[in-house]
Amino acid sequence: MHVSKPLIGISTYWETSARWGVWDLPAALLPAGYPRLVQSAGGIAAMLPPDEPALAEAAVARVDGLVIAGGADVDPERYGAPREPRTGPPAPERDAWELALIGAALASGTPLLGICRGMQLLNVALGGTLVQHLDGHVTSVGVFGRHPVKPVPGTLYGSIAPEATPVPTYHHQSVDRLGEGLVPSAYAEGDGTVEAIELAGGGGWVLGVQWHPEMGSDTRVMAALVGAAR
Template identity: 70%
Template sequence: MSKPLIGISTYLETSVRWGVWDQAAALLPAGYHRLVQRAGGLATLLPPDAPDAAEAVVSRLDGLVVSGGPDVEPARYGAERHPRTGPAHTVRDAWESALIEAALAAGRPLLGICRGMQLLNVVLGGTLVQHLPDEVGHGGHCGPPGVFARHTVKPVPGTLLAATLPEEVTVSTYHHQAVDRLGAGLVAGAHAEDGTVEAVELPTAKAFTLAVQWHPEAGEDLRVFEALTAAARRGAARRR
């Protein structure tokens, strides 16, 4: 059976240096496409585009990964900006929101990573904690700049996440925001020891829809990417 085509959303940075060049660039940490490939998929990168292009893009994909990245603009969930919330990335917010909506409408398997989980929650009407240390009293979800922290995550029995990762796992994490009120239809699939929601899923979705707060692309555990790829392969076979 042919490998499913998995699209991965990218960053858009105004200044990136490589070799003699310093230019705007669409980029993505290599862990994302490497895990898609190791899980049996074909990886393609999706730079930000006009939101009205999302439906056409998703129609050509067998699955979608919404990657990690900067804070979601608080206005998208009706909140005032916290002093610790990062600058707005309105083009990326709009593009990835449109990708999520298109994937849900078309029944394409979807995996959200960190920011991708938060944005899925916002698209479905949920809200975010803008600075998690204010709520949990520690900074254990984020290491020093550019360094992942590590903590354990406990799956909720009976969920899609628990079927994928049945045991408590130690994960790589780098975030200071988190899901607060769950969006419509979403259920929590895992929690950290301090109660932070670490995975969400949409049982009523047409296809596999799972998002995790940690960064599996920073480790060696393929299972969530394998689950996405398997769902994408099944969906592609049905469409043929």
């Protein structure tokens, strides 16, 4: 019997210049690792470029699961903090769109996975704050590092990956004060940085991971999202 595959929406971002073939043009961009991970985990990937925030509810209603992808730093204005010198330039259009997508997913109970920036934005959406710079989670510019994360037993993430797991990392920010209803579900083995967060107490399938599963071969996190979306 044919089982229909769930449609997984993935947020993307505008770039003013991208090159392919003979072209150098503005583009809606998403690293190929994201849709490939969705596909290998049993889903159909749909790219969601920034749009009017008022349309987020309609967009989320058309997908079975949602991924908020990694990328630029969240604007500190979004969590009421002054900008620190090492915080990257703001991406206001993307912040507004993805915050609206997160709100729509939370309101509708659509399974939601935040990756790196997506985890940080989930925390901000629920009233949390961020550490604007920490060392040790980027080895060099443009190169993904790797370190183990330890799950918290009894959590959603702990049920997905019950053992300490090496993961691909590339981030210089992290969650500080947790947003309302969120609990930590994994920590970095080295410095104790919160590496995964989720909604506590049966608030639906909502998970944020600080690392980049799309840059590795472990499909368990995405397969769990696809399973929940199915």
